[in-house]
Amino acid sequence: MQPWMWRFKSVRLKGCCHTAGQGPNGGAKITEKGDSTPAGRRKRPIGYIRREMLERFRKYLQQEGLHRGGRVVLAVSGGLDSVVMAHLFRQAELPFLIGHCNFQLRGAESDEDERFVENLAEELGVPFFCGRFDTEGFARARGLSIQAAARELRYTYLEELRQMQGCESIATAHHLTDAIETLLLNLVRGTGLRGLRSIRPRRDHIIRPLLFATREELEAHAQARGLRWREDASNRSEKYRRNYIRLEVLPRLRHLNPALERSCEHTLQILRETERLTDWAVQRWLAEHLSRREGEHRLPLKALQHSPAPRMLLFEWLRPFGFNRSQVGQILQSLEERTGRLFLAPRGRLLFDRQELILSPHPPEAAGTLTIEEGTREVALPEGRLLIQPLGMGGRHQKLQDFFSNRKLSRLDKEKVWILESNGEICWVVGLRIDERFKITPQTTRCLRIEWQPFSESDPTKNWP
16 A cells, blocks of 8 residues: 555544533644624624524525435534534534544644544544545655645545445535635636636535635634634645735735625626526537537537637537647637647547547557458457559559548548558458459459448447546
8 A cells, every 4th residue: 555545544433422612622732713803893692693604504505405415524624614514514413424634744733633623523423534644755656736635635535435434425614715715816827717606515526515604704603602623824824825815815805895705705606607507508509519420529610610609619618628728729720720730638639620620539559460360250450550453443553642532531530441451452441442453353263251340339439528
């Protein structure tokens, strides 16, 4: 087992031994926050804060369809957000277990976080699972940043835990302030509609049940309930871009608009609805104009050029195959110049061919030459490529390339043509033409019957998006 692989740690429950608001510290350092209510804002009664948060939590789960009755894996780091999430799940009487990731990046503090979350799980009376990782080793082996490595390890571990425990989803404690930070970061980097809508309430098996609340509101709720949580000092460092947005940019924006979070929440809702509408329109357009033939996707150029948004439609079509926005721009430029270039991406390749765009999988590598011994047998031919005397040309030779061009075969079509040859002479361009030298004549005494049957189950596009 590689040093960065995780180890599962589960805790046998001893029952609920602490009441809400009396969370044990398990020897770990606990940060208890003071009053965070901004000056000039009236404090609401503690009982109201408690009830309001729980009601909003239940309403948001129902509104977004985030809980369907099954058990949920809660990703709990021990920080404010995830601690509040765990208590809200307990208050709402929803079935869950707790999963914690110890990335072993902060020495003893990482172990203290683990003990704190373990005690929290015991307090709430739910199963606890922990994955420990050599994050630095994993990052070096994969050539990733520490943050990217931790993210990959975290979500892979939580998904395995979800499957092992038969849970319906994984809940992370992203809140509205996180969503606004992500929106601003994406704007700075440059983004499309997907980046503008920021963090989604659901992505596959991952749900974000706290996106309705700001960090300030979660902290007020935690204080009203007497909850305690762990603080990661790196969250206060301006070394990371997200922290700079959080510590420097957002306070200045709140100075311009004290209701910044609610204004952004409204904008994010509009952007998510716009994305859903756009996705629906794109899929309808593609269904109308896109055709699939011989394992390829084909799109007429006229349809694309006369569409209201060629760049968006082309990108949405090609994105699942690994094409990026820069390539889409180059493709559009090639369409105008009629260059006929071939564009490659991780999961496919695109060719401009006369009146259409052809998207196909990467061809399998050629496997060499197959020699057929004397006798009757059935063989599966490997992939391969091969002057031909086409039947009906009076014995005149023709270059194979000219033969293909006269039949207006595209670059991709040529790659799919099989050649049968004997002692260096072409016998048959399979499915297209027999060579004059190998035709059957009245003087023929022996002949070879070859039947060509493509394997439909070997369609290379069957696992495409």
